[in-house]
Amino acid sequence: MMPAQNSAPLFAFADADDYQRLRDLLEKAGFLDESILDAIGINDLPSLESDHPLLLDRTAGGSVLHTLIRLFLMEVPVEADTFAQAIRPMTPESWLQSGLVRSHNGQVAAAVKLLPFRNLILAFDLPAMLQTPQRSQYVMGIGGSTITLSQLTIRKPSRQTLDLGCGCGVHAFLAAQHSQQVAAVDLNPRAVQLAAFNARLNNISNVDCLQGDFFGPVGERKFDLIISNPPFVISPESRFIYRDGGKEADSVTRNIARQAPRFLEEGGFCQILCNWAEKGGSDWQQQMAQWFEGSDCDVWVMRSESLSPAAYASKWIRHTEFSDEETEFSQRFHQWLDYYERLGIESFGAGLITMRRRAIGPNWFRADESPERMIGPCGEHVARGFELQDFLETVREDRALLACRLKYSADLRLEQQFTPSEQGWKVTGSAIHLTKGLAFRGNSDTFMANLMIHCNGRKTLQELLPDMATALKADPAKLAPLVCQLIRKLVEQGFLLPAGQ
Numbered sequence: 001m002m003p004a005q006n007s008a009p010l011f012a013f014a015d016a017d018d019y020q021r022l023r024d025l026l027e028k029a030g031f032l033d034e035s036i037l038d039a040i041g042i043n044d045l046p047s048l049e050s051d052h053p054l055l056l057d058r059t060a061g062g063s064v065l066h067t068l069i070r071l072f073l074m075e076v077p078v079e080a081d082t083f084a085q086a087i088r089p090m091t092p093e094s095w096l097q098s099g100l101v102r103s104h105n106g107q108v109a110a111a112v113k114l115l116p117f118r119n120l121i122l123a124f125d126l127p128a129m130l131q132t133p134q135r136s137q138y139v140m141g142i143g144g145s146t147i148t149l150s151q152l153t154i155r156k157p158s159r160q161t162l163d164l165g166c167g168c169g170v171h172a173f174l175a176a177q178h179s180q181q182v183a184a185v186d187l188n189p190r191a192v193q194l195a196a197f198n199a200r201l202n203n204i205s206n207v208d209c210l211q212g213d214f215f216g217p218v219g220e221r222k223f224d225l226i227i228s229n230p231p232f233v234i235s236p237e238s239r240f241i242y243r244d245g246g247k248e249a250d251s252v253t254r255n256i257a258r259q260a261p262r263f264l265e266e267g268g269f270c271q272i273l274c275n276w277a278e279k280g281g282s283d284w285q286q287q288m289a290q291w292f293e294g295s296d297c298d299v300w301v302m303r304s305e306s307l308s309p310a311a312y313a314s315k316w317i318r319h320t321e322f323s324d325e326e327t328e329f330s331q332r333f334h335q336w337l338d339y340y341e342r343l344g345i346e347s348f349g350a351g352l353i354t355m356r357r358r359a360i361g362p363n364w365f366r367a368d369e370s371p372e373r374m375i376g377p378c379g380e381h382v383a384r385g386f387e388l389q390d391f392l393e394t395v396r397e398d399r400a401l402l403a404c405r406l407k408y409s410a411d412l413r414l415e416q417q418f419t420p421s422e423q424g425w426k427v428t429g430s431a432i433h434l435t436k437g438l439a440f441r442g443n444s445d446t447f448m449a450n451l452m453i454h455c456n457g458r459k460t461l462q463e464l465l466p467d468m469a470t471a472l473k474a475d476p477a478k479l480a481p482l483v484c485q486l487i488r489k490l491v492e493q494g495f496l497l498p499a500g501q
């Protein structure tokens with residue numbers, strides 16, 4: 001017999017030892033990223049949704065792991081007895097009281113999602129909550145934006161870190177591994193409760209979960225790192241606290257960017273994953289530059305996408321509206337488009353803003369397209385982008401740049417394409433790319449390939465010029481400005497580095 005259900009889930013165990021018991025239970029069952037996937041023979045967690053019938057079959061064995069997967073990953077109820085067996089030595093009462101599960105007609109169903117992610121176990125809301133009257137309080141889990149920000153976070157040792165809009169706490173917990181103390185702030189009390197539960201479940205003691213409006217709860221504290229995946233979606237709605245900032249256009253993100261410098265230690269970084277409105281009249285880079293005027297920060301904006309109003313509205317409406325009712329979609333869609341037209345928004349940029357406080361200016365601003373691929377953790381590549389831009393600021397004169405020794409990155413690869421012809425194989429193209437982190441890629445030609453190969457850190461660019469000029473039958477003096485222009489781009493993207501770095 002299952003006990004009666006507690007009507008107010010607290011996301012807390014009454015017995016403090018239950019956190020350790022639950023952790024032990026999940027670990028023993030193999031409820032970790034890799035082992036789960038191995039156990040049910042799928043490639044990645046998203047396949048859980050697409051391969052539902054197959055997974056029902058693969059989890060029919062009734063092991064503890066199968067029961068946990070059915071409950072928390074597939075959201076399939078299990079028999080009360082099976083559940084009670086699976087969670088031993090814990091009791092069904094403690095699970096019900098904590099708000100992790102609910103019972104109905106002799107079955108137990110998940111009340112939250114429980115997902116393994118990067119050696120953490122995280123509880124957050126079930127997507128079905130988006131269709132209920134409580135939807136505005138929905139606490140999101142691991143979305144695409146979560147994964148992107150976690151990959152791009154600069155993971156240097158930090159004394160104080162701030163996660164703004166922490167949701168279930170994922171960024172705060174990842175940052176806790178390289179921070180002395182982390183403040184995790186969210187306006188949604190449900191998110192703060194879930195984050196606090198997750199902190200205890202993962203035995204993390206250096207994260208404070210605070211409820212409030214962005215910087216409100218942290219007083220005068222200063223941080224070495226501020227990270228935020230804010231409610232950045234630009235729309236006329238205020239339906240979901242996790243999605244809609246509730247202010248006009250991109251004001252929510254802009255306000256975070258404007259306030260952040262006051263909370264940053266000198267040299268500290270603030271990283272915001274977000275969307276911004278691109279209006280007519282000037283290019284997007286100029287518009288973004290205005291956000292940071294007088295900020296005392298060096299800023300790098302990496303744009304990963306720019307969408308038309310129609311594509312943007314459709315993408316975000318489909319995120320939360322699952323109904324097949326086309327008129328419902330259409331009404332909302334036109335309401336969103338009218339709003340964009342009223343505000344004069346022509347496109348929507350998406351990407352990462354990274355700010356570094358440097359009060360002794362002058363500060364630099366850089367805004368460009370991000371690479372198509374990001375391979376593995378990219379935080380150190382973002383930090384290196386700042387060092388490279390600092391270097392480029394010191395060699396703005398061609399003469400200064402030509403006096404430098406540069407070396408190609410160890411991650412650089414040169415590719416040549418050969419095409420068959422009557423006369424044999426001919427080189428018909430070449431490309432360069434990086435194999436790690438911000439994996440920039442670009443077309444290359446013989447000149448560029450030669451330049452890269454010769455940049456082995458031993459000769460200055462000035463010393464390399466005569467050989468290049470001879471190969472190209474060009475005048476070294478005329479070649480110099482072209483070489484410098486090209487070199488600056490190659491350094492910016494991390495293909496070439498100052499020798500010794």
Ligand SMILES: C[S@@+](CC[C@H](N)C(=O)[O-])C[C@H]1O[C@@H](n2cnc3c(N)ncnc32)[C@H](O)[C@@H]1O
Binds near residue numbers: 146169191212232
């Ligand atoms: C896009 S979600 C990000 C959640 C989580 N950090 C992640 O990356 O998966 C945005 C979060 O910001 C929170 N939020 C919305 N408005 C806020 C505000 N004014 N102050 C603090 N947090 C806010 C939402 O409750 C939500 O948890």
